[in-house]
Amino acid sequence: MKTKKFPRPHSFASIPLPKISLPCRVACIGAVPLVVALCLAVTSFAAEKKDEKKPEPPRVLVALPLAVEAGTNTTIRLRGLSLAETKAIRFVSTNAAAAAASTNAALSATLKTKGKAEVPKDYDVKRVGDTQLEVELKLPASLAAGPLALVVITPEGETAPYLLTIAPAGSLVAEKEPNGGFRQAQELSFGKTVRGTISEPNDVDVFRFAGQKDERIVATVTAARMGSSLDGILTLYNNAGQILATSDDSEAGPDPLLNARLPADGTYFLGLIDAHDRGSPMHVYLLSLNRTKPEKR
Ligand SMILES: [Ca+2]
Numbered sequence: 001m002k003t004k005k006f007p008r009p010h011s012f013a014s015i016p017l018p019k020i021s022l023p024c025r026v027a028c029i030g031a032v033p034l035v036v037a038l039c040l041a042v043t044s045f046a047a048e049k050k051d052e053k054k055p056e057p058p059r060v061l062v063a064l065p066l067a068v069e070a071g072t073n074t075t076i077r078l079r080g081l082s083l084a085e086t087k088a089i090r091f092v093s094t095n096a097a098a099a100a101a102s103t104n105a106a107l108s109a110t111l112k113t114k115g116k117a118e119v120p121k122d123y124d125v126k127r128v129g130d131t132q133l134e135v136e137l138k139l140p141a142s143l144a145a146g147p148l149a150l151v152v153i154t155p156e157g158e159t160a161p162y163l164l165t166i167a168p169a170g171s172l173v174a175e176k177e178p179n180g181g182f183r184q185a186q187e188l189s190f191g192k193t194v195r196g197t198i199s200e201p202n203d204v205d206v207f208r209f210a211g212q213k214d215e216r217i218v219a220t221v222t223a224a225r226m227g228s229s230l231d232g233i234l235t236l237y238n239n240a241g242q243i244l245a246t247s248d249d250s251e252a253g254p255d256p257l258l259n260a261r262l263p264a265d266g267t268y269f270l271g272l273i274d275a276h277d278r279g280s281p282m283h284v285y286l287l288s289l290n291r292t293k294p295e296k297r
């Protein structure tokens, strides 16, 4: 692209000095670097002072759990930074569903507790947060499924909107431990979403489902994209424990997305682990299982 030519700015030396005596001019020119240096020193000192005093801006990092069902009253925890002095929580209209929801008087968020939260050893506070809120949500049954944006108001300002997932009524299933192996696998139906946690290092969560020959299944993990600490790996096994497909990361980032055609009628297993063998209450996830009809051949 052709660039437009601008007139050259005056160089420092070409700026006419006021008509004063030569020794004064020399003294003035000599003083310039000193003044500049002093100015720079004062500015950097002021910046340092500012940084020292400036608190971390308030931020919501993750909701525990990540999803709630419409038509329920439920208490969630919001973890983040600088939330200990929270004043209120409000919903914002970032989409049509939230706009409809925010005008619905039955939708409310009540702040129950606020304060410090433990930061597990070796975890980055900027990923997991060091403050948390307990919030009681009243969610009308008419609330549309999808993201619901909420904002936390603190004396230091408002957080950016956090997108809590609203699931359709009856679609969420609680994870049931122990589910750490094929024999203990938790039954999972198509169209349902498990709300689970890789709660400790080396935890494995295994789910079982009945499939048909040539059925195409899609198993989706939603975790890291919503602020969870989990970097999931999802693996599909057949009834003999052989690996049929595996997914680590996807277009959505560290969250796996597994798409596979089933080779025969029978029982199948889905195993979810953390890629780094870590686990904590912040390693929350949603695992959804869906299918399409057997493909005609
Ligand atoms: Ca678990």
Ligand SMILES: [Ca+2]
Binding pocket: 231, 232, 233, 247, 248, 249, 253, 254, 255, 256, 275
């Ligand atoms: Ca991953």
